[in-house]
Every structure is written in structure tokens, then in C-alpha cells.
Amino acid sequence: MxxxxxxxxxxxxxxxxxxxxxxxxxxxxxxxxxxxxxxxxxxxxxxxxxxxxxxxxxxxxxxxxxxxxxxxxxxxxxxxxxxxxxxxxxxxxxxxxxxxxxxxxxxxxxxxxxxxxxxxxxxxxxxxxxxxxxxxxxxxxxxxxxxxxxxxxxxxxxxxxxxxxxxxxxxxxxxxxxxxxxxxxxxxxxxxxxxxxxxxxxxxxxxxxxxxxxxxxxxxxxxxxxxxxxxxTLWEPQSLPTPDSLAGLLGATRAGLLIHLDTPASSTELAVRLGVTPTAVNQHLRALRAGGLLVSTRYGRSVLYRRSDLGDLLVASARPRTAN
Structure with missing residues (x-):
């Protein structure tokens, strides 16, 4: 003791x-x-x-x-x-x-x-x-x-x-x-x-x-x-809650990633959270970046992705508005 x-x-x-x-x-x-x-x-x-x-x-x-x-x-x-x-x-x-x-x-x-x-x-x-x-x-x-x-x-x-x-x-x-x-x-x-x-x-x-x-x-x-x-619960795959309007425009996975990337994250980190391969995540990230919805920056040996200003506007417009 x-x-x-x-x-x-x-x-x-x-x-x-x-x-x-x-x-x-x-x-x-x-x-x-x-x-x-x-x-x-x-x-x-x-x-x-x-x-x-x-x-x-x-x-x-x-x-x-x-x-x-x-x-x-x-x-x-x-x-x-x-x-x-x-x-x-x-x-x-x-x-x-x-x-x-x-x-x-x-x-x-x-x-x-x-x-x-x-x-x-x-x-x-x-x-x-x-x-x-x-x-x-x-x-x-x-x-x-x-x-x-x-x-x-x-x-x-x-x-x-x-x-x-x-x-x-x-x-x-x-x-x-x-x-x-x-x-x-x-x-x-x-x-x-x-x-x-x-x-x-x-x-x-x-x-x-x-x-x-x-x-x-x-x-x-x-x-x-x-x-x-x-x-x-540590290693359980996480869900990607997504507004229906955004999922209809981008597809559920890409819309979920866009919602998720209000803070920077690497493709490896995202793959771990979602329980998929980094290759699968990278395909979606490249498409979102090509469309101007994400920006990327290198941090050490990793590439971090986050929403661009355009991505922020799209996410904000897809969220339900509360009545005054």
C-alpha cells in the first residue's frame, strides 16, 4: 500500500x-x-x-x-x-x-x-x-x-x-x-x-x-x-450529424466533414474519428478544397484542413434559423 x-x-x-x-x-x-x-x-x-x-x-x-x-x-x-x-x-x-x-x-x-x-x-x-x-x-x-x-x-x-x-x-x-x-x-x-x-x-x-x-x-x-x-467509447466511430439541405447538396459524408471542420484536423485524425481509411477521407477533402469550401496548411509532417470563409457561409446558411 x-x-x-x-x-x-x-x-x-x-x-x-x-x-x-x-x-x-x-x-x-x-x-x-x-x-x-x-x-x-x-x-x-x-x-x-x-x-x-x-x-x-x-x-x-x-x-x-x-x-x-x-x-x-x-x-x-x-x-x-x-x-x-x-x-x-x-x-x-x-x-x-x-x-x-x-x-x-x-x-x-x-x-x-x-x-x-x-x-x-x-x-x-x-x-x-x-x-x-x-x-x-x-x-x-x-x-x-x-x-x-x-x-x-x-x-x-x-x-x-x-x-x-x-x-x-x-x-x-x-x-x-x-x-x-x-x-x-x-x-x-x-x-x-x-x-x-x-x-x-x-x-x-x-x-x-x-x-x-x-x-x-x-x-x-x-x-x-x-x-x-x-x-x-474511445475508439467507436463517430457520427457526422448533417443538415438535410447540406447533405442534399454535397452528399452526407462531405457535408458532415464540412460541419466537422470548424477547427483544423488532419485526414488521419478524421479517419480515426470516423472509423474509415485515410484514403477515403482524402478523396472527400480534396473535392471540398477544390470547390473552395476548405483550405489546408502544413503543420510539421501533417496537413491540416479547415473550413474556408465560403465553407463557413455555406454551413451557416444551412443551419435552421430560430424565430424572433
Whole structure:
């Protein structure tokens, strides 16, 4: 059991945050044991081609049979708006002694082959592998993942306001409870330590946890990772609600895309949301852009599409008008 003693008994001692790096690293659990993460099988199948270009031996070595991951790869985030680029940059400055300690804590004395060697060299390889994994397998899906995680944070904040801190904490997982001023996290492992929640307790929703978990080391900042709400709906294809008048003019799919693109999105991201292939989406996007209803811009390696001024006018004219 891990125990965090809150230094005050109000919600100011507890904060929520979202970490792209945590999600990236914890998702490797589903690589090692897909059967324990059946809700993510649709996503795993979609990665079949992309995984061929990754440093898979190293990535798989970042978890063990108990599905533990090194603490330095699960840093405490400080905001619901944390960016992966910032987290990877901080990762490059982790003390090599911490890297060695945390890898041994996960694997024991004998490290897997990809993790052997001087710690700075191993860390550089880890960062490169994670960066490529993010680009090929996570970046197209992250807006959808982030929306679910941010929705969970909003729900938990409302719980605190309506029912209090203790009720919110017990709702995170059956293994979490508040006793007096101590937050107890019952773990499946033999991990056992207590510490004051100096600097506050950070609660981090994740898509890749079956129960609540904490850092392995008591030296790490107080943090609880817990299963986010709504994971069962994460990979379900989304519908495209469309006004009949617009569907009659453009066709249901193109009209739905035009409605959807009030904010920029890539063809890959749209394909994931709708449960179709990027090729199918690209055909419709090109037709809408050729008709002047969409504009596109390159952002890094992705092309983002959004409605043009003409597209905005067409959508606005198709929406039902309310009576004065």
C-alpha cells in the first residue's frame, strides 16, 4: 500500500493534470499484453504497419511482465495542457543515476539488451524511440485521447464541488480511499511506503490503467494514475450529424466533414474519428478544397484542413434559423 498524507484538508492540496508522455509510455503495456486491454484492440490493429518503422525491442523493454514502467518516464505533469515536446525536452536532462536506478527497479539486476550500456546513451535511444512512436502511432490519435482525458478531469472537479474530496477520491478506483487526512492506494504489488504529499497530490487520468497506480519510488513526487472514464467509447466511430439541405447538396459524408471542420484536423485524425481509411477521407477533402469550401496548411509532417470563409457561409446558411 502507498499512503500520501495531505498537509491540508481542502481541495487545494489536490490537482489534476494530463501527461502525453505518461500515456505514450503506459500504452506500451498493451503491446506486451494486448489481452488485458481489449478496449484498445482496434487501435492496436491500426498500428500494424506503423510499428515496422519503430525501435520495437527497446520500446518493449520499457515494461516488465508486471506491466511496470520506469518512474523517470512517468513524470508528474503540472497542467491538463502539458505538451509532449516539453516533456521530451525535460526527459533529456534526467540524471543518468536516476535512469539507472529506475530501470533496475523495473527489471531487477539484469537489464534487457536494449537497455544495457552507458545511461546517457540508453536515454538518448529511449528519447529517439519514444519520439518516433509518438509521431507514427500517437499524434494522429492524440486529440481524441486528450478530449476524453480532459473530460474526465472536468467530471472529477465537478464531483469535488458537489460531493467533496473524499467522495471524488473513492470514485477514482476501488483501491483508493481517504482516511482522515491520508490518501491510501492499495496496490497488487508488494510496494509499501508512506510520505507527506509535499507540494500537493497530483491525480492523472490515464487510458492504460486497470486500477490506480503510483510511482515505484517513495522519492518521486506524490502522484496517482487512475483509469479515466469512458474508455469503452474511445475508439467507436463517430457520427457526422448533417443538415438535410447540406447533405442534399454535397452528399452526407462531405457535408458532415464540412460541419466537422470548424477547427483544423488532419485526414488521419478524421479517419480515426470516423472509423474509415485515410484514403477515403482524402478523396472527400480534396473535392471540398477544390470547390473552395476548405483550405489546408502544413503543420510539421501533417496537413491540416479547415473550413474556408465560403465553407463557413455555406454551413451557416444551412443551419435552421430560430424565430424572433
Amino acid at each position: 502507498v499512503r500520501y498524507e495531505l498537509l491540508g484538508m481542502d481541495a487545494a492540496d489536490v490537482r489534476f493534470a494530463v501527461s502525453p508522455l505518461n500515456e505514450l509510455v503506459l500504452s506500451l503495456r498493451s503491446w506486451r499484453d494486448p489481452g488485458r486491454f481489449p478496449l484498445h484492440l482496434r487501435w492496436l490493429h491500426a498500428l500494424d504497419g506503423a510499428r515496422d518503422g519503430l525501435d520495437e525491442p527497446l520500446l518493449l523493454a520499457l515494461t516488465n511482465v508486471r506491466l511496470w514502467t520506469p518512474d523517470f518516464l512517468n513524470p508528474r505533469p503540472y497542467s491538463p495542457l502539458t505538451r509532449i515536446a516539453d516533456e521530451l525536452e525535460k526527459l533529456a536532462h534526467v540524471d543518468p543515476a536516476v535512469v539507472r536506478r529506475d530501470l533496475r527497479a523495473v527489471h531487477g539486476g539484469a537489464l534487457p539488451g536494449p537497455l544495457r550500456g552507458p545511461a546517457p546513451r540508453v536515454l538518448a535511444r529511449i528519447i529517439d524511440a519514444l519520439g518516433e512512436y509518438w509521431r507514427l502511432c500517437f499524434e494522429p490519435y492524440w486529440p481524441r485521447m486528450r478530449a476524453l482525458l480532459e473530460g474526465d478531469v472536468t467530471f472529477r472537479g465537478r464531483q469535488i464541488a458537489q460531493r467533496g474530496l473524499a467522495a471524488m477520491l473513492s470514485g477514482l478506483s476501488d483501491t483508493v480511499r481517504l482516511v482522515d487526512n491520508v490518501v491510501e492506494v492499495h496496490l497488487r504489488s508488494k510496494l509499501d511506503y508512506s510520505r507527506a504529499a509535499t507540494g500537493g497530490l497530483t491525480l492523472v487520468p490515464t487510458l492504460w490503467a486497470l486500477i490506480a497506480s503510483t510511482p515505484i519510488s517513495a522519492d518521486e513526487p506524490p502522484m496517482i494514475l487512475y483509469p479515466a472514464r469512458g474508455i469503452a
